[in-house]
Amino acid sequence: MRPHDIVVLLKIASKKDRSWYMKDLSYELGISGSEVSESINRSVIAGLIFQDKKRLMMTAILDFLQYGLPYVYPQQPGALVRGVATAHSAPPLNKVIESHDAYVWPYGNGDLRGQSIEPLHPNVPEACLKDEKFYELMSLCDVLRVGKAREKNLAIEELKMRLC
Incomplete structure (x- = not known):
């Protein structure tokens, strides 16, 4: 597995029951069709x-996200940068968790300054700014990568609601 495999799976999940083609995923994610x-x-x-x-x-995806993601693709918050909110700084957890520490994906056109998360x-x-449901799923995954126990538990519950 590679990190972008999770991205592709969650993009498919964000589509729910809508049909999709690989070329659509490629275009929407900015990943080549062969990848x-x-x-x-x-x-x-x-x-x-x-x-x-x-x-x-x-069920397998949820298990992998909950038990594998934090160990396979861990992340430590980095330097302060401008970017797009992620983890508990982004929807849906930003409505539940109040924090002075913002986490962001580095992005030049972002609107928030915070600690960088790769x-x-x-x-x-860029793909998340075009698809709200996908954005929520990716942000929840980042909570699993960088969050504390309480935040991770909230993220798992939110992922279960969105994926099942």
């Missing part, structure tokens, strides 16, 4: 998407 195809193939092998390459295995793919900030 999207290879990512989906890796996810089939990992048991995160069915053999038909259309239906997600939501996104799972460089094009994530």
Whole structure:
């Protein structure tokens, strides 16, 4: 698995029951078509998407996000930069958790200054600004990567509501 495999899976999940094509995912995520195809193939092998390459295995994805993501793709908040809010600084947890520490994905056109969190793919900030549901899923994943126990528990509950 590569970090952008999570991005591709969550983009598919954000579409819910709407049909999609690999070329759509490629365009919306700014990832080449061949990389999207290879990512989906890796996810089939990992048991995160069915053999038909259309239906997600939501329980397996939730398990991977909860128990694997923090260890496979950990992140330490970095320098103060301008960017797009993520983790508990972004929806939906920014309405529940009040914090003076903002976390952001570095992005030149961002509207918030905070500690940098490296996104799972460089094009994530731009893709998230175009798709609110995808943005929420990616932000919740970052909570799992950098959050404390309470924040992680809230993020898991939010992910369960959105993915199941």
